[in-house]
Amino acid sequence: MISIQDLTVRFDGRDILTDINVSIETGKWTCLVGPNGAGKTTLLKTLLGVYQYSGSVKDEGVEVYQNQDRNVAFVPQQPHIPAGMTVMEYVMLGRSKKDGWGRETKSGRDFVAQVLTQTQLFGMQHRFVAQLSGGEMQRALIARALAQEPKLILLDEPTSALDLHHQISVLNNIEILKEHGVTILSTMHDITLAAMYAEDIVVMLDGRVTLAGSASSVIHSPELRSAFDDRINVYTLDGGRPVIMANKEYLNERERPQTEA
Amino acid sequence: MWSWRITAISIALLVVVALLAISFGPVEIGFPKILKTLLGLPGAATGQERTLLLDLRLPRVLLAALVGAALATSGAVYQTVFRNPLADPYLLGTAAGAGLGATLAFTIVHGDVYALLPIFSFVGGILAVLTSFFISGRFQAEPNTLLLSGIAVGSFATAVQTYLQQRNSNALRPVYSWILGELTAANWQVVSWSSFYILFSLSILIFISKKLDGLMLSDEESFSLGINPQQLRIIAVAAATLATATAVSASGLIGFVGIVVPHLVRGITHRVTNRSLTAIAFAGASFLVLADLGARTLLSPAELPIGVITAFVGAPFFLFVLRAKRLVN
Numbered sequence: 026m027i028s029i030q031d032l033t034v035r036f037d038g039r040d041i042l043t044d045i046n047v048s049i050e051t052g053k054w055t056c057l058v059g060p061n062g063a064g065k066t067t068l069l070k071t072l073l074g075v076y077q078y079s080g081s082v083k084d085e086g087v088e089v090y091q092n093q094d095r096n097v098a099f100v101p102q103q104p105h106i107p108a109g110m111t112v113m114e115y116v117m118l119g120r121s122k123k124d125g126w127g128r129e130t131k132s133g134r135d136f137v138a139q140v141l142t143q144t145q146l147f148g149m150q151h152r153f154v155a156q157l158s159g160g161e162m163q164r165a166l167i168a169r170a171l172a173q174e175p176k177l178i179l180l181d182e183p184t185s186a187l188d189l190h191h192q193i194s195v196l197n198n199i200e201i202l203k204e205h206g207v208t209i210l211s212t213m214h215d216i217t218l219a220a221m222y223a224e225d226i227v228v229m230l231d232g233r234v235t236l237a238g239s240a241s242s243v244i245h246s247p248e249l250r251s252a253f254d255d256r257i258n259v260y261t262l263d264g265g266r267p268v269i270m271a272n273k274e275y276l277n278e279r280e281r282p283q284t285e286a
Numbered sequence: 287m288w289s290w291r292i293t294a295i296s297i298a299l300l301v302v303v304a305l306l307a308i309s310f311g312p313v314e315i316g317f318p319k320i321l322k323t324l325l326g327l328p329g330a331a332t333g334q335e336r337t338l339l340l341d342l343r344l345p346r347v348l349l350a351a352l353v354g355a356a357l358a359t360s361g362a363v364y365q366t367v368f369r370n371p372l373a374d375p376y377l378l379g380t381a382a383g384a385g386l387g388a389t390l391a392f393t394i395v396h397g398d399v400y401a402l403l404p405i406f407s408f409v410g411g412i413l414a415v416l417t418s419f420f421i422s423g424r425f426q427a428e429p430n431t432l433l434l435s436g437i438a439v440g441s442f443a444t445a446v447q448t449y450l451q452q453r454n455s456n457a458l459r460p461v462y463s464w465i466l467g468e469l470t471a472a473n474w475q476v477v478s479w480s481s482f483y484i485l486f487s488l489s490i491l492i493f494i495s496k497k498l499d500g501l502m503l504s505d506e507e508s509f510s511l512g513i514n515p516q517q518l519r520i521i522a523v524a525a526a527t528l529a530t531a532t533a534v535s536a537s538g539l540i541g542f543v544g545i546v547v548p549h550l551v552r553g554i555t556h557r558v559t560n561r562s563l564t565a566i567a568f569a570g571a572s573f574l575v576l577a578d579l580g581a582r583t584l585l586s587p588a589e590l591p592i593g594v595i596t597a598f599v600g601a602p603f604f605l606f607v608l609r610a611k612r613l614v615n
Contacts, residue, residue, distance in 0.1 A: 073506060073509065075505065075506055091514075093509070093512055093514065099507055099510035101504055103504075104503065104504060104507060105502065105504045105507070107499075107503065109552065110499075110559060114559055118499060118500060119511065121512070122511060122512035126496045126497055
């Protein structure tokens, strides 16, 4: 379990995250939602251990800051794409620490071959990552994370910039991780998709957590609506699945050019 | 597997090129005799021939190999650390600092300048890089900050150097010929101290080479893979700078090796990863030994500056490979 207590993160004297208290359960998929600038990515990177913070962020009882004894995979929204590196080499990077930074082991290579098959990248391993399409790149990132055999995986907007077909393919790949008992924490713009896949949802607004709980309880709560300035409506489909849509009338009213009366 | 094959080929290449370089020169010595002399077998060369082989040609070939390996490896490492295919080992002010140090040696030292030249240029190069580090706030920011402060420090050092040269016109010619690079001063003393620093820093770089690949990703990604990116960058830049400063102080400024050789090896192997770092080191060694052979023999008995050869031959060859294989995709 990751327990976050009184977490505050400041950059240049400005609070990016303020007084966050929330816990993330092991083996579950938790999704951070909220408008742009709410602090979702900052919270994700703080959990990775790269940002200084006040308060406490404990992963299985140990503080996360600069702690590299953990095995956490990170899938960024905008990865640095190394020119001239093949898919195989890229995914093998996820295995390097396990292989002791020395020569690749046979078991490592076999495991990576299996991961490439799982993520439908087998056959592409000799292509350059710079030549992959958006959907393939996202799968390569997830393959690298899988190769790490992590306990926790942090994904920053794993489905943004992908079409629906690829979104579902990527989300299904993430579900494979969950089957292996990996704790998943992701940010996601699309709340409908978040509600479909995640078990728990944390709503963020202006650097604070305004609500956290099971997906179904959060989706129908008034706090979710207020996080998005009442600009969304929640509908329930016949099968019971929630669908979140932008509130069109509100948008019209607010964003229509003002004309003189 | 490929990386071992490439490394083996590059080692074999160096052996062949080095034997070739020892065999050629104004004085002709039979190849069997040379082999026997090197291996200490009966029938070895004696007298003047022996001195020529063991105290002139051999240290010169070894120094060329060491300097070539240092420049090529440092270039490859800088290109990875700064995520910039054009990064070269002189980038952080090493070259300008060493040049200023050398100019100072020529202007203030009376007597045997050449004995003190390596010390002056070594200290100048290291001081320039330390200044760049200090100004950039020790890597807290993006690696580009360091790169830019390196350029600023370099320009400043060059300005001071030019001023000194204007005031002491007798230093102009020796400084200029030193800047073009030369291995004429090679002797066992230079080989022994430079091999100490160069082999030390290259071992560090090859030891961390697998981790260096992680620096091609964002800092957060490399952190999650078990790398401390800031620490690794400092170690890599420090080792590469030590190797470069040693190379510069032993042989002056030899351009082009640090950019051409890494890209050449990567182009041929189709790999950017630093697993090819050992191969790059040996290829750099072969390249400079061959260039020095050209510098000694093309206009024999006169000598060309080796920097002229590396650029004159290296540039067209590089362009040819660049066209034939797409180096950067």
